[in-house]
Amino acid sequence: MxxxxxxxxxxxxxxxxxxxxxxxxxxxxxxxxxxxxxxxxxxxxxxxxxxxxxxxxxxxxxxxxxxxxxxxxxxxxxxxxxxxxxxxxxxxxxxxxxxxxxxxxxxxxxxxxxxxxxxxxxxxxxxxxxxxxxxxxxxxxxxxxxxxxxxxxxxxxxxxxxxxxxxxxIDHYLGKPSVQNLMALRFGNVLFEPLWRRENIANIQITLAESIGVGTRGDFYDRTGALRDMVQNHALQLLTMIAMEPPSSADADAIRDEKLKVLRSLKPFTPESVRREVVRGQYRSGTVDGKAAAAYLEETKVPRGSSTETFVALRTEVQNWRWAGVPFYLRTGKRLAARDAEIVVNFRPTPHNIFPAGSALSNKLVIKLQPEDGLELHLLAAKGTGQQEALSPVFLDLDFDKAFPSERVGAYERLLLDAIAGRLNLFVRSDEQEQAWRWVEPILETWQRDGGDGLRTYPAGTWGPPAASALVARDGYTWSEEQ
CATH class of the missing domain: 3.40.50.720 (NAD(P)-binding Rossmann-like Domain)
Incomplete structure (x- = not known):
């Protein structure tokens, strides 16, 4: 061709x-x-x-x-x-x-x-x-x-x-091998789909963290901010892949129809819920990888006194029968503690624990997007040292680069090849994209009315403002790195 x-x-x-x-x-x-x-x-x-x-x-x-x-x-x-x-x-x-x-x-x-x-x-x-x-x-x-x-x-x-x-x-996150394998994991295997619902899953966390700052792109970033740059597109696309119903086929529109249903089922925001369930932050000076890092307001081409957010954490729900009551936590930011993108599916604990104290940890599935692509299934196991021992966490690790060493392609490489071949499965339809904007619009409007009120700062090299941890803690949970 x-x-x-x-x-x-x-x-x-x-x-x-x-x-x-x-x-x-x-x-x-x-x-x-x-x-x-x-x-x-x-x-x-x-x-x-x-x-x-x-x-x-x-x-x-x-x-x-x-x-x-x-x-x-x-x-x-x-x-x-x-x-x-x-x-x-x-x-x-x-x-x-x-x-x-x-x-x-x-x-x-x-x-x-x-x-x-x-x-x-x-x-x-x-x-x-x-x-x-x-x-x-x-x-x-x-x-x-x-x-x-x-x-x-x-x-x-x-x-x-x-x-x-x-x-x-194009949304290059959809071209990542781990995201493609999320479809394979859910709809190509019988193991997880019966568990993929509110009865078995306690919460889902999506983290898209960057350790770098805005660099020389201060003028562009200040007009954009983390919500527009990462949440409206990348994070919401990942959420739809996690939460969608099984499509009737692998046809592009069958997949995108199901993703659209998820976006339409997201709990809408009001000004009050924005202030309660959305945390926005901006990095101040700190240390990243042992090196001093300047504050956002000190970056090149960033206007003095800017209230643009470099960090967003939010809580939402998918209001349908499969997911009712399950919190979805989304988090993204610049100058965080690590470059780390992952989806964590936290399962509920067993209904009755027969093991000693200290065995109350739950299973979780970690879908790693960067810096490496892979899956981790976290389980509990006995070391075999005694009858009444507490269970210890272990995990099964699938590294896609090792599993398929000669067949891996990068996200943009995959998407360019798909565009040339005319495959639309990993591209976003206009109604999907507009619905995502419709959902984030109340957040943007509330922030515009509030100005700098509610903007929290965090030291470069950390995981964001303490309010982000409090957001999850209100439901009795913690972010994945705190578990």
Whole structure:
């Protein structure tokens, strides 16, 4: 299958830090279809060869195992091309169409790795230029909008130009092997599904923690914040995967229909419940990995006195028969104690404990997303030292990198290959995305009214404000690292 892949924003951070390295890995692994061309478009004026040299230099900044050798890059670069493009100029889209029409590739993927506010302009111009035929797909990078209204506006424009099955709204967390294996765990095995309900599960925790700060992205991050950056998309998508009912098939819409039902079942927020069940924080100076870390307000391009949150923890419930009364805790933040993304399913204790004191721990399933991908099933076992001994915790550990050493692909690599192949299963549908915005909107509105009131600070290198621990403790639970 021949394909053309066009990166709008071809010199931007996302393209050279994430997308091009992922594409190279697909090339290195022999997974890219034959007959592919890759075109980067941006405002800079440079030739194909100049762009290839520029990208080769950028590749020296990616992780060592992912860097190409000179010979590998030389072969990879044969498919790379560059065109200068002003996204506001209609004639430049006609030039792009002429490049696409030089050959009739089976598939054309247009990847919008630009600021979301440019999506409507780009899509409208693509439509005017005739770059919306059935063989063309458009990939929309997050964040898709700044609030519900802007998301709906973007989707209206996208739908006016492309059919829904041509629009690939990307959330790279859905491309992680552990998330894919969550589907396999639940719907490919008989073991867990009978337990996957309120009678057996005490609570579910989703943590997306980063140890880094905002770096040089202070101006972007200050307009965004942790709620928009991580909760509205990544965390809620993970929640839907955990809580969804078994779909009728592996068809993309069957899966996305069930995810949408979960989003519509989430307990809605009121101003009072926002103040009670949502914790927002901002990191102050501290120590991370033994090194001094500046406060958020001291970061480059962060406005003085900003009340933008770098941490969010919240409690919610899925109001249906399977999950009624089970708390779901979501937590994300910058400058936390570790880079750690995981989903923890805490099971209820046995109804009657016959073992000595100290055996009251419960089982839990840990789905690890980063820095490694894997599953841990925590059980209780006897050491065999005596009849009345307390049980001790043990766990079964499945490391996907060790289990499938030659078959692993990164999140962006998987999603790029799926976009080229036209597989929509791991992409977000417009009604899903809008419903997620609809659910977080009361939080944003309450925070806007409250200003800086309720914003808590936490030292860099910790797990966030103490109020986040209190949020969980009110239900009698603790966060996973405290267990």
């Amino acid at each position: 021949s394909f053309d892949l066009v990166f709008f924003g071809g010199t931007g951070d996302l393209t050279w830090r994430k997308l091009m390295p992922a594409l190279f890995q697909a090339f290195r692994h022999g997974k890219l279809p034959e007959g592919g061309r890759v075109l980067a478009v941006a405002r800079d004026d440079q030739s194909d060869e100049q762009y290839r040299e520029w990208l080769k230099e950028r590749f020296q900044e990616v992780d060592t195992p992912k860097r190409p050798s000179d010979e590998e890059f030389s072969r990879f670069a044969e498919m790379l091309f560059y065109r200068r493009m002003d996204l506001s100029q209609p004639e430049h889209y006609q030039r792009l169409k002429a490049w696409v029409d030089e050959r009739q590739a089976d598939t054309v993927v247009l990847y919008l790795a630009t600021s979301p506010h440019l999506f409507p302009v780009i899509c409208e111009q693509l439509g005017h230029a005739g770059l919306n035929t059935p063989r063309i797909r458009v990939v929309l990078e997050k964040p898709l909008g700044h609030d519900l209204q802007s998301a709906q506006q973007i989707n209206r424009v996208v739908r006016s130009v492309f059919d829904e099955n041509q629009a690939f709204r």
